[in-house]
Amino acid sequence: MGSWTESSEAIGAVDEVLAAVGLTHGRRATRQGSWKQGERVKEPKRSNERTGLSVQASAIQIEAWRKYPWLHAGFSTRLGGASTVYGKGDLNLGWTAADSPDIVVRNRQRFFAAVTGSERSELAAVRQFHSNLICKVDAAHGPLETAEGKAVLRGDAVITDVPGLLLGVQTADCVPVLVADTKRRIVAAFHAGWRGTLSRIVERGIGDFVLRYGSKTKDIVAAIGPCIGPCCFAVGEEVRFDFESQFAYCGALFSEVYDSDPVREKYPLLFLTARAPGHSNIGPQIHLNLVEANRRQLLDAGVFAENISVVGECTACTYVRSGSRKYFSHRGEHGFTGRMLSVIGIGTEE
Numbered sequence: 001m002g003s004w005t006e007s008s009e010a011i012g013a014v015d016e017v018l019a020a021v022g023l024t025h026g027r028r029a030t031r032q033g034s035w036k037q038g039e040r041v042k043e044p045k046r047s048n049e050r051t052g053l054s055v056q057a058s059a060i061q062i063e064a065w066r067k068y069p070w071l072h073a074g075f076s077t078r079l080g081g082a083s084t085v086y087g088k089g090d091l092n093l094g095w096t097a098a099d100s101p102d103i104v105v106r107n108r109q110r111f112f113a114a115v116t117g118s119e120r121s122e123l124a125a126v127r128q129f130h131s132n133l134i135c136k137v138d139a140a141h142g143p144l145e146t147a148e149g150k151a152v153l154r155g156d157a158v159i160t161d162v163p164g165l166l167l168g169v170q171t172a173d174c175v176p177v178l179v180a181d182t183k184r185r186i187v188a189a190f191h192a193g194w195r196g197t198l199s200r201i202v203e204r205g206i207g208d209f210v211l212r213y214g215s216k217t218k219d220i221v222a223a224i225g226p227c228i229g230p231c232c233f234a235v236g237e238e239v240r241f242d243f244e245s246q247f248a249y250c251g252a253l254f255s256e257v258y259d260s261d262p263v264r265e266k267y268p269l270l271f272l273t274a275r276a277p278g279h280s281n282i283g284p285q286i287h288l289n290l291v292e293a294n295r296r297q298l299l300d301a302g303v304f305a306e307n308i309s310v311v312g313e314c315t316a317c318t319y320v321r322s323g324s325r326k327y328f329s330h331r332g333e334h335g336f337t338g339r340m341l342s343v344i345g346i347g348t349e350e
């Protein structure tokens with residue numbers, strides 16, 4: 001099949017990432033091996049004890065969730081796709097203006113196959129607008145996608161107890177958070193940029209599990225996906241003011257980073273008389289840690305610390321060995337970039 005040839009190319013790219021970070025991979029159908037020139041090559045399963053994550057072709061999956069065969073979940077990277085507008089072989093999963101819809105369809109099929117074992121999935125994605133709106137999908141739901149495959153629901157999170165669907169959020173720096181009640185089989189996907197984080201979308205979402213579905217917080221597991229890290233996410237002073245007004249733990253979310261200026265370092269005399277002593281350095285940049293902010297919201301809502309997994313890679317500054325980016329980054333690529341998709345769903349497996 002043609003798709004195997006493509007996936008063997010993809011696996012070449014993924015191999016580099018794995019070598020760099022020491023994770024496991026393999027398409028779901030080839031868990032014990034990989035495909036090279038159309039041949040299945042058996043190899044021992046590798047996993048990373050430190051991060052507890054594994055990469056299957058183009059999906060990052062949480063090792064701790066493997067004990068729930070019914071729980072389908074994964075975060076995408078930009079590796080192993082067919083898009084060429086943002087680079088080579090990108091797995092762009094968003095309907096961006098620059099990319100061809102046909103290619104996005106193929107990329108999505110590949111990603112779904114890596115997560116669920118099937119290329120076809122009914123996707124309940126959301127038309128995101130940095131809100132704290134959580135869409136509930138029940139058994140009597142209407143159409144979730146247009147004929148072109150675009151999202152119908154409007155909000156920044158989606159929650160369901162209906163099997164057979166994949167819930168999805170798109171990101172390219174913002175935080176994707178996947179959550180499941182492993183007892184009652186309820187799943188949710190959240191898109192949390194700084195605005196959604198400020199309006200506590202994840203904390204509210206855990207409240208929905210408890211209040212609408214009767215979940216017990218001890219049964220809830222959560223995974224925070226790749227997003228822009230505190231290393232790269234500089235924000236304005238006004239963002240810190242907003243967070244200070246909302247969160248008692250605000251001090252744990254921000255750091256001050258001093259940039260060095262090579263011109264000033266090389267020619268200090270040029271700047272010597274310009275300002276009074278102590279005032280000539282460039283002021284600090286304020287960096288926000290969105291992962292910690294969302295982890296705190298999960299904890300505050302009652303999720304156990306040991307049930308929270310964090311991928312922990314920064315979308316703006318994580319590169320694979322070949323020098324290309326591992327993720328799409330809105331900030332890192334000045335707005336011209338593709339989208340990752342993070343999905344979670346209830347399968348029919350026991």
Ligand SMILES: [Zn+2]
Nearest residue numbers: 231232314317
């Ligand atoms: Zn970074």
